[in-house]
């Protein structure tokens with residue numbers, strides 16, 4: 001597919017999406033947001049793709065929503081702007097395939113919110129992460145108020161949103177905001193290694209894990225636990241379950257087909 005503001009690359013079972021407005025630190029203008037929406041659909045619908053990785057070109061992962069658009073927005077436009085950004089982030093969170101945000105540099109505002117909608121975040125030690133919307137006299141509008149709070153807890157999330165301060169990759173790891181950090185020089189290799197490991201697992205198990213975890217987090221514990229058991233029953237109908245159990249019994253590596 002053709003894109004102007006991002007690049008996609010298929011590498012075996014991995015699908016790389018690279019935001020590509022480096023001179024604007026990959027700020028999310030409407031074009032980039034819509035192309036991102038299209039690119040994740042492309043990865044989701046390709047049966048060969050098992051893991052989707054999102055990253056940025058240049059010194060930023062993404063510096064957030066494009067601020068140059070803000071002065072033209074009426075309050076109703078702003079509501080639609082936030083809603084559309086949120087819809088794209090919600091869609092990324094609900095993909096059936098695992099997603100990894102490879103945070104190579106600035107992940108600010110909507111850029112951090114994009115990373116928060118991914119399943120796993122790996123950051124360069126040199127990266128800087130934050131929600132600086134407060135400095136614009138606004139607040140996060142692409143899901144950050146909710147997702148950050150669920151990931152790092154209320155006190156830390158409020159501090160990040162109320163100060164607008166940027167965290168280093170290492171501090172973000174300490175806060176539990178990213179899964180791990182690595183020097184920038186090692187980031188791609190480390191991300192690829194993790195993505196390839198996940199890509200070898202059963203796509204059906206991966207999709208059900210995501211569904212049960214995400215829907216469970218939105219539900220009372222008893223409902224989440226019940227969903228887990230129902231899904232567990234469903235997964236026993238799959239060829240991948242047969243393959244996984246037989247591979248163990250036959251002392252060989254499983255070859256999961258996603259069926």
Ligand SMILES: CC(C)(COP(=O)(O)OP(=O)(O)OC[C@H]1O[C@@H](n2cnc3c(N)ncnc32)[C@H](O)[C@@H]1OP(=O)(O)O)[C@@H](O)C(=O)NCCC(=O)NCCSC(=O)CCO
Pocket residue numbers: 023024025027028063064065066067068106108109110111113132133136139140141142144
């Ligand atoms: C990320 C910062 C700290 C980087 O600073 P610096 O290295 O000095 O680089 P700059 O010269 O500032 O930036 C280069 C170039 O990119 C443009 N740009 C950067 N961020 C944005 C953005 N979010 N929107 C539009 N354009 C952006 C910047 O204007 C420069 O363009 P020129 O044409 O060369 O002037 C610093 O850039 C920074 O603080 N950026 C803003 C971060 C931010 O506030 N993000 C939140 C946005 S609101 C939001 O996301 C709502 C959703 O919740």
